[in-house]
Amino acid sequence: MPFSSLSIKLTCTSCGHQTAKVLDWLREHADRFDCPDCGLTVVIDQMQVGSELAKLGDVVDELAAKIRDLRERLISNAPRSPTSA
Numbered sequence: 894m895p896f897s898s899l900s901i902k903l904t905c906t907s908c909g910h911q912t913a914k915v916l917d918w919l920r921e922h923a924d925r926f927d928c929p930d931c932g933l934t935v936v937i938d939q940m941q942v943g944s945e946l947a948k949l950g951d952v953v954d955e956l957a958a959k960i961r962d963l964r965e966r967l968i969s970n971a972p973r974s975p976t977s978a
């Protein structure tokens with residue numbers, strides 16, 4: 894999964910509608926977004942974005958650890974040669 898396609902959820906302060914925005918988008922529009930539900934321009938809560946990004950970081954770390962684990966298991970389970978089994 895490319896890093897730029899990771900997204901975080903932004904909540905509309907008016908209607909509570911949650912909008913997922915990818916990190917590439919955030920980099921360009923870090924201060925406000927238009928709610929697709931009620932059309933309000935919502936000023937982005939930097940605290941919320943900060944905690945969402947922190948959560949995302951944890952997920953990515955966890956994913957990296959799982960992938961490393963899985964690869965090690967696959968390598969150690971791989972038969973040395975197709976005829977030895």
Ligand SMILES: [Zn+2]
Nearest residue numbers: 905908928931
């Ligand atoms: Zn809204």
